[in-house]
Amino acid sequence: MNKNRGLFFTIDGLFALIFITILLFSFNMSTTTNTDKDLEKIIITSRISDLLITSQLLEIDNLKDLEKNYNKLFENKGYVKIDSKLKEINSKSKNENQLISQSIKYINSSNKVIYIEIGVYY
Amino acid sequence: MTLVLRSSKAQVMILDILILLIICILLINIEFQEIYNYKTKIENDTKDIKLLEKEMVVEQLITDCKYLATLNKTTNLCSKNKIEIKNLTQITNNFQKICLLKIDSKEVIKNTQNKIIINIIKRAVVNNNDFKIIEVGFCE
Numbered sequence: 001m002n003k004n005r006g007l008f009f010t011i012d013g014l015f016a017l018i019f020i021t022i023l024l025f026s027f028n029m030s031t032t033t034n035t036d037k038d039l040e041k042i043i044i045t046s047r048i049s050d051l052l053i054t055s056q057l058l059e060i061d062n063l064k065d066l067e068k069n070y071n072k073l074f075e076n077k078g079y080v081k082i083d084s085k086l087k088e089i090n091s092k093s094k095n096e097n098q099l100i101s102q103s104i105k106y107i108n109s110s111n112k113v114i115y116i117e118i119g120v121y122y
Numbered sequence: 123m124t125l126v127l128r129s130s131k132a133q134v135m136i137l138d139i140l141i142l143l144i145i146c147i148l149l150i151n152i153e154f155q156e157i158y159n160y161k162t163k164i165e166n167d168t169k170d171i172k173l174l175e176k177e178m179v180v181e182q183l184i185t186d187c188k189y190l191a192t193l194n195k196t197t198n199l200c201s202k203n204k205i206e207i208k209n210l211t212q213i214t215n216n217f218q219k220i221c222l223l224k225i226d227s228k229e230v231i232k233n234t235q236n237k238i239i240i241n242i243i244k245r246a247v248v249n250n251n252d253f254k255i256i257e258v259g260f261c262e
Contacts, residue, residue: 015145039170050246053203057248069253073246
C-alpha cells in the first residue's frame with residue numbers, strides 16, 4: 001500500500017515539474033522581441049536616410065520641397081526641419097506614438113551649412 | 123467496517139485519478155497553445171526575414187554600380203541613391219524574383235504575366251537631377 005502511495009506521489013511530482021517547465025517556457029516565449037516592430041524600424045530608418053541623402057544631393061534647403069518629397073515616401077505622421085524652421089506633417093493613420101529621427105549637415109554650393117532633420121512616428 | 127474503509131479508499135483513488143486527468147488535459151491544452159503560438163511566431167519571422175532579404179536586394183540595386191547606382195567619375199566610387207537606368211538585363215538575370223521596376227510610375231521592367239506581385243518596395247532616389255521614387259515589385 002505504501003509502495004502505491006509513493007508511486008502516486010512520484011507521478012504528481014513529475015506533473016508538477018512538467019507544469020513548472022511549461023510555465024517557464026511560456027514566460028521565455030513572451031519575452032522574445034517583436035520582430036514586426038523591429039523590421040518597421042529598419043524600413044523607416046532606411047527611408048529617412050534616403051530622404052536625407054537625396055536632399056543633400058539635390059541641395060534642398062526649403063521646407064516645401066522637403067515636405068513634398070516626404071509625402072511621396074511616407075504615409076506616417078512626422079516632421080521635417082531645415083535649420084531652425086520646422087514643419088509638422090500629419091496623416092490619417094493612427095496609433096503612432098514612437099518616433100525615429102535622423103539628421104544631416106551638409107555644405108551647399110554657396111558654402112552655407114544646411115541642417116536637415118526628419119522625424120517619423122510609427 | 124472494512125466495506126466502508128474500502129469504499130472511502132476507492133473514492134480517494136477515483137478523486138486522485140480525476141485530478142490527474144484534469145491536470146493532463148490542462149497540460150495538453152497549454153502545450154498545444156504554446157506550440158501553435160510558436161509556429162505562428164516562426165511563420166511571421168520567416169515572412170519578416172524574406173521581406174528584409176528583399177529590402178537588401180533593393181538596397182544593393184541603388185548602391186551598387188553593377189546595377190543602378192551612378193559611378194562618381196572624380197572619386198571613382200558609387201553614389202548611393204543616385205541612379206541611372208542601366209543594366210536592366212543583369213538585374214532580371216541576377217534577381218529573378220524582381221518582376222517590376224517603376225521609376226516615378228514609369229515602368230522600366232515589367233514581367234508580371236501569370237505572376238502575383240507579393241511585395242512592392244519603395245525607395246527615394248535621384249535620377250536625372252530630380253527626386254524620384256523607385257518601386258521594386260517582387261513576384262513568386
